[in-house]
Amino acid sequence: MQGNFVWYELLTTDIEAAKAFYGAVAGWEAEVTGAAGFDYILFKVPGFDMGVAGMIQLTQEMLDRKVPPNWSGYIAVEDIDAKARAFTAEGGSVIVEPQNIPNIGRFAVLADPQGAVVCLFKPNPMDGSMPPAPPAGSPGTFSWSELYAGDGDSAFAFYSKMFGWEKDMAVDMGAMGTYQCFAVDGRSTGGIMTKMPHMPMPFWNYYINVEAIDAAAERIKAAGGQVVNGPIEVPGGSWIINCLDPQGAMVSLTAPKR
Template identity: 50%
Template sequence: MSATHGKFIWCELMTPDTSAAAKFYSSVVGWTTSEMKVEGMPPYTIFEANGIGVAGLMEFPAELEGKGIPPNWTGYVGVDDVDQSARDFAANGGSVRRPPDDIPSVGRFAVVADPHGAVLCIMTPAPMDKAFPELAPDAPGNIGWHELYAGNGKDAVSFYSKLFGWTKDSEMDMGPMGVYYLFSHNGKQIGGMMTKPENIPMSFWSYYFIVPTLDAAIERVTSGGGKIVHGPMEVPGGSWIIQAMDPQGAFFCLVAPKR
């Protein structure tokens, strides 16, 4: 496996109102936006922090309407061979929701789901003449944490370790909420997994965007029409988090080093 196999490389929002979403997240997270044009593809907006692209925004696809899929954030994980990884997902109890396909000049991707239905995109990026700049891992505007509400947390750790080479870093007993498993990629802690509470109807991945302070961000969420669904809460290590819904109904999370 290469160093990029199993690395979260992108995060993307599908929403029915891209202009409203661009305004909301620019306010809440502090992102700026730019437009990317790819021949034969619908308009695509890039969310940037310090001029560096960290996430994308696109119109909710018409073919997904009426299928019970809400507006949502989806992560992209880099893989060495998209076609092989898609086969591996299916062979290990997962599924391929969209077969591998090419995005001109960007890369080859597929939409996959784990055995309990949590959806991710996998991608083999197109070869680049030079490496794109990356934000510091803890920089405001970056994606600071990746979290899976799993059908079964322990099984999910095993599944993703096999598919992406992730390693279990440690685990925390959260009492009635069960065990929280922290996982790493190439020795760096990047996220956590837990068995989802019974009141959550489906397994899903969620993404934590870094903001400098949490209380001010909470005010921007609510004044912009969003809704806080959990928190603020301090987490081990001293950071503060909230979980929220944006005005169009997409779930997202914020993390900050202080209130």
């Protein structure tokens, strides 16, 4: 688990609208839970008790800091506090100091040296068995994490040092540079590239599995979102689209077929 993205969370300005959108697009069911000490929305794949993502309302303090609607990814680490110190020692920064979520675990929100935001998480030890989770790769689960960095090479070096990520396949994208895939424990799980000039700042982007990309693109549009890139066939034969949800959060979809 260490070094892997283990949780995904949407910060949004409209909880009800986001429930409807992601229900239509990803097939998720939304459940309100107070497990984190406040109303927290858990997204689930129908038929499974284990959530695949969460959602919270952007607070006024976040809005005052001009935090936009966005998806965040949480990387599992053994020592949240030590890793936060390592981030700052390498030029990163702490946005939310390490703290406990009652009965859940410990987390922190950090920015890498180029400004991309990522979260850390260490769950509390679990008593008993975990609820059933949807199989990896099935529709409604996340499968790929992608960083648009200020500089892809130095970003890869930083994350490799922080989490032990290893280089996997590298894709030459011509004028856009190299797309460097990374592996955790031998499993390819994401990619890092230098961001395109029109992107205002470095950020992480996350991919949800769907059955077929064309039908998913139509669901995005019908539910009030935008397809901003794609469909594109990527190495390995999968198809992707990059999208904005109705509140402006970027989210991407991947499928094994058109």
